[in-house]
Amino acid sequence: MDGTVHAWRIEVREYERHEQRRGRRFAFTRFEPARTALVVIDMVPFFVSGNPYCRGIVPNISRIADALRAAGATVAWVLPGARPCTPVDDEFHGPEAADRYRASGGTGPLAGRLWPDFAVGPEDLLVEKFAASAFFPGRCALPALLNERGVDTVLITGTVTNVCCESSARDASTLGLRVIMVADANAARCDRDHNATLHTIYRSFGDVRPTADVLAMIEA
Template sequence: MSSEVEARSHGWRIEPREYARHERRRGRRFAFTRLVPARTALVVIDMVPFFVGGNPYCLGIVPNIHRLAEALRAAGGTVAWVLPAVGERTAVADEFFGPEAAETYRTSGGTGTMTERLWRDLEVHADDLLVEKSAASAFFPGRCPLPELLERRGIDTVLITGTVTNVCCESSARDASTLGFRVIMVADANAARRDQDHNATLHTVYRSFGDVRPTSEVLTMIGS
């Protein structure tokens, strides 16, 4: 872990009125009260040095991702590591980000094997999935093989973790929901730059696309 950046945790929250809204609608706070580990995948998005190294909130979620991965593997579930692919340079990206920033983002996934490109404190096991995505979302059709690989394993529930909460993680949660997966965003295993960005996504996901739960509750679900 970087000696220059101290790990931090987001001050995450879902407003009580949002909990109450769903409780009135469906009679319970959470849509998905149980999960079957063998039909569940932990999806870890973009945990590469470019995003993790300089962000204290990214450093702060590494232990929770590790705990979730170990527990889910032991229970017979799947761990999927998703990395940014090195895409082609496009005029639209240059126009939107500016040429220098566009090139930085285009190569943000790093070089070397996919395992080597992950943040150093994360461990890939033999039965894990390791894939690249060429879009913000890991579930956008044609831009990442993950949905098809999960379907082959009979996965119906995805635990969304990684960074950045309000970009690639939110995009993945939305598309996973659209594809029919049960979505749980792990509140303290996603990271953004600021609490307000992080919490805006948690609000959106909980309201419209899936459940939002902390690591401790997800671990209980895996073990029950």
């Protein structure tokens, strides 16, 4: 099946709310590539193969990754880690579903677990996360690795928009990072779920920009 792109939107009233507060639509009008990281969440076959919205964002993620590498930025690929299921996992998901999610990241070298259309650069980061969020303390090496590189801005992409991507964006903001969620480089199961997260992030945690805007910011 071909990829599908979300019909994403931010309501005009939300744009107007921030324009009245801070005098501009977007909080972050520029970023320094050397201090910026593209964070790609959970783009593995378990999630991508069955969701046309996930396949639809692959080209945009790749375009951003290529442009950022050329500008000297960091690209970080975050995969689900196989943490042991807890009784709460079994109770919430059911034992069979809990086991499927536990194994969702696959096995073997991390680069080989990604959706095969992606190309991993030699300086890219590859990490596992053991929680929904890639920025939850103690559950992923990513925050420390980005700190070592002096990163202060993260571009959140991947899947699922309203679960691991939203969780990561919220926690990154809590840690004091500048957060930009790329509207057409995240994927959920439906437009409603996707747009609910974009609304929440733009309202309270960071900016929401399309790929074209991000590429223009890199070139600037």
